[in-house]
Amino acid sequence: xxxLAAISTGRRSFGDRLALRGLRAASPGAGKGPSAASLDEVDxxxxxxxxxxxxxxATATLRGQGNPGYRSSPNVLVEAALxxxxxxxxxxxxxxxxxxxxxxxxxxxxxxxxxxxxAVGDVAA
Numbered sequence: 001x002x003x004l005a006a007i008s009t010g011r012r013s014f015g016d017r018l019a020l021r022g023l024r025a026a027s028p029g030a031g032k033g034p035s036a037a038s039l040d041e042v043d044x045x046x047x048x049x050x051x052x053x054x055x056x057x058a059t060a061t062l063r064g065q066g067n068p069g070y071r072s073s074p075n076v077l078v079e080a081a082l083x084x085x086x087x088x089x090x091x092x093x094x095x096x097x098x099x100x101x102x103x104x105x106x107x108x109x110x111x112x113x114x115x116x117x118x119a120v121g122d123v124a125a
Contacts, residue, residue, distance in 0.1 A: 059121030075114035
């Protein structure tokens with residue numbers, strides 16, 4: 001509890017200050033990250049293969065344009081927020097939910113504007 005209070009009030013221990021100084025020294029400064037051109041050059045593909053305990057199998061392929069961390073993730077996050085704010089087709093579920101349960105198929109409709117393509121393969125018994 002004492003540590004949480006120290007962090008919330010801005011006070012840091014000597015160890016915290018030392019660790020932060022080391023992280024700042026080791027990390028690139030602002031504006032020193034990858035160029036926009038190098039982020040846009042990346043295309044990726046994820047092949048998914050799911051199998052249930054009962055033996056059912058499903059496959060899917062997800063393709064993305066742009067660096068997954070710098071381009072796709074923020075785009076999908078924004079599309080999820082827009083779905084929450086604007087989409088009246090969301091499932092009527094409440095509580096702590098996974099994105100698939102909370103946003104359902106309307107989120108998949110927003111993948112294309114975010115630069116993602118999802119192709120679901122056959123589901124076999």
